[in-house]
Amino acid sequence: MDNTVKAIVAGAAGATALNAVTYLDMAVRARPASSAGEDSVSKLAELAHVPLGEDKSAENRKSGLGPLLGYATSTAAAVAWTAAGGRRMPTGVSAVALTVLGMLGSNAPMTALGVTDPRSWKAADWVSDLVPHLAYGWVTALTLRALR
Numbered sequence: 001m002d003n004t005v006k007a008i009v010a011g012a013a014g015a016t017a018l019n020a021v022t023y024l025d026m027a028v029r030a031r032p033a034s035s036a037g038e039d040s041v042s043k044l045a046e047l048a049h050v051p052l053g054e055d056k057s058a059e060n061r062k063s064g065l066g067p068l069l070g071y072a073t074s075t076a077a078a079v080a081w082t083a084a085g086g087r088r089m090p091t092g093v094s095a096v097a098l099t100v101l102g103m104l105g106s107n108a109p110m111t112a113l114g115v116t117d118p119r120s121w122k123a124a125d126w127v128s129d130l131v132p133h134l135a136y137g138w139v140t141a142l143t144l145r146a147l148r
Contacts, residue, residue, distance in 0.1 A: 003082050006147040011078030014098065014140030015071050021132040031128075036115055037066025043113040070106065077101035078140050087148065091141050099137030103129065 001009075026033060041062045045052050052058040081087075081101060086094050107129070110116045121129075 001147065003087065004079055006087075006144065007078040007082035008075050010082075010140045010143035010147065011075035012071065013143040014078065014102070014136040015074035017139035018070070018074065018102070018132040018136040019067075021135040025128060025131070035066075036110055037069050038062035039066075039115045040069055040110055040113055041065040043115060047113075073105040074102060074136060074140070077105045078144070081140075082144065087144050091145050094141035094144065095134075095137040097137070098140045099130075099133045102133045102136045102140075106133075 025031065038059075042052070044050075052061045077098060081094065081098055086097060089097070107116065107118055111118060118126075
């Protein structure tokens, strides 16, 4: 199996872990889903002058495209880490690096788009972002290791 394909598989596994931890957090704390993905889609579509449709159609497209942005970010971080030679690093180092790449890959564009501002986040907001990304980092690193 090609290294890029291995990275895509590992990134998808990590994204699944991130989503599972996020949904568990939502269930345990009874918190609502984030609209950050959908808001990012709206901003990107607006910047690219791509119409999403009217009312319900636009909302449905944003609901579908928002999570896909997350999967794209997860796989891109894994591919970038693999391309940089990260597959040869110890699993713990890879897990931390992938956690950071995942957080930067999602939060930096959303900050640039004006969807979020991490400077205004409370401690609970940081934990809600960090814990799922830690799950992403570890599962991605362990999957890359298993696919060596």
